[in-house]
Amino acid sequence: MEGEGRIDVNNFVFQHGLDERCADGLRGLEDGAQQIVMFLCEKQAEKGVKNMSAVAWSKIRSLSNPATAFQVKLDFLSKCVDDRCLAGLKALPPMAQAAVADSLCPGIKNISAFVWTKIKSFQGGKGGMGNPMAMMAMAGGMGGAMMNPLGRDRSRSPAPRGMSGQAHMMLDAFVMTNGLDENAHQALKTLEPQDLTLVMSSVEEVVSSGNARNPSALAWSKIKQVQENPAAAKQEYLSKVLDEKVMQAFQEIPQHEQEQMLSTIDIGVVRNPSAVLWSKIKAIGYGPGTPRADTGTPRKGRGGKGGGMGGGMGGGMGVGMGAAVTLSMLDDRVQQALMQLSPQSQEIVLNSPDIASARNPSALAWSKIKSLQ
Numbered sequence: 001m002e003g004e005g006r007i008d009v010n011n012f013v014f015q016h017g018l019d020e021r022c023a024d025g026l027r028g029l030e031d032g033a034q035q036i037v038m039f040l041c042e043k044q045a046e047k048g049v050k051n052m053s054a055v056a057w058s059k060i061r062s063l064s065n066p067a068t069a070f071q072v073k074l075d076f077l078s079k080c081v082d083d084r085c086l087a088g089l090k091a092l093p094p095m096a097q098a099a100v101a102d103s104l105c106p107g108i109k110n111i112s113a114f115v116w117t118k119i120k121s122f123q124g125g126k127g128g129m130g131n132p133m134a135m136m137a138m139a140g141g142m143g144g145a146m147m148n149p150l151g152r153d154r155s156r157s158p159a160p161r162g163m164s165g166q167a168h169m170m171l172d173a174f175v176m177t178n179g180l181d182e183n184a185h186q187a188l189k190t191l192e193p194q195d196l197t198l199v200m201s202s203v204e205e206v207v208s209s210g211n212a213r214n215p216s217a218l219a220w221s222k223i224k225q226v227q228e229n230p231a232a233a234k235q236e237y238l239s240k241v242l243d244e245k246v247m248q249a250f251q252e253i254p255q256h257e258q259e260q261m262l263s264t265i266d267i268g269v270v271r272n273p274s275a276v277l278w279s280k281i282k283a284i285g286y287g288p289g290t291p292r293a294d295t296g297t298p299r300k301g302r303g304g305k306g307g308g309m310g311g312g313m314g315g316g317m318g319v320g321m322g323a324a325v326t327l328s329m330l331d332d333r334v335q336q337a338l339m340q341l342s343p344q345s346q347e348i349v350l351n352s353p354d355i356a357s358a359r360n361p362s363a364l365a366w367s368k369i370k371s372l373q
Contacts, residue, residue, distance in 0.1 A: 073101035
């Protein structure tokens with residue numbers, strides 16, 4: 001999209017004799033969108049297509065529609081990335097492909113390298129499954145106005161709560177790709193981000209396997225499942241995306257501790273569930289190399305004799321499951337400050353129920369530590 005391969009708009013219009021409507025539409029696009037349209041038109045011209053105004057206008061219209069813009073970008077990518085990149089892109093789930101395509105922006109000098117980086121970021125977890133809401137976040141983030149690929153506000157209705165316009169577009173793409181009806185589409189818009197992730201992942205898996213005769217009915221059943229038994233839905237999702245090491249360690253944890261641990265993970269925003277869950281598992285002493293795994297008994301601390309963080313903070317005080325999970329959510333600076341408190345003060349901080357549910361657990365814990373010093 002930069003460098004020697006750039007196409008001059010005026011030369012393109014003159015060379016292919018574009019009509020006035022098409023020429024104005026092309027000039028009205030942002031630079032990146034112009035280059036995509038002209039590149040694809042040139043490919044059609046190489047095949048002998050004569051009516052370039054009709055071809056260009058169809059591309060311009062498609063890029064103006066959030067529900068179809070990603071298809072134009074995918075078409076563009078399929079014709080300009082290297083073979084390794086193209087194979088990796090095709091191996092991604094449809095939602096991930098759409099997110100990669102939507103991440104294209106002006107100024108990219110090496111499209112294959114750029115796309116490969118995006119592909120690798122989605123190839124996390126068992127089977128390469130992605131997190132739909134994380135894909136949305138990468139495409140446009142949460143919050144903000146709905147902007148179309150051309151840079152102008154073309155939203156016809158407000159985006160679903162908590163979702164940016166780009167995330168709304170990704171949901172529209174998911175609905176279209178999986179053949180859902182409007183009723184299912186509207187129902188998905190009412191879900192919280194975490195529930196939406198669970199439903200979308202489950203639906204996409206079944207549809208891509210070819211076992212969904214009625215995708216809309218399937219979506220409704222998954223919505224009902226998530227609403228009636230969210231813990232089971234979350235565990236089913238994680239069983240498909242966690243790597244084997246993490247899943248094996250997680251299954252060794254008692255059921256009540258599993259449920260408490262899962263309640264602290266927001267699937268809607270976590271991009272790498274395996275990494276997050278693994279840190280929590282190790283924080284409570286499970287997994288290879290930890291005391292519970294080696295001896296089958298509760299650990300006494302992470303720092304050996306004399307203290308350290310975890311079960312032996314400040315002089316051997318035991319730490320329960322809730323406190324250990326809270327500890328695993330804190331950054332290094334906060335953990336170091338916590339070590340300077342008395343065992344009683346440490347217990348007060350770690351057993352604070354509002355820390356685990358806070359948007360920034362470390363910041364809240366830090367304020368509590370400062371008040372106790």
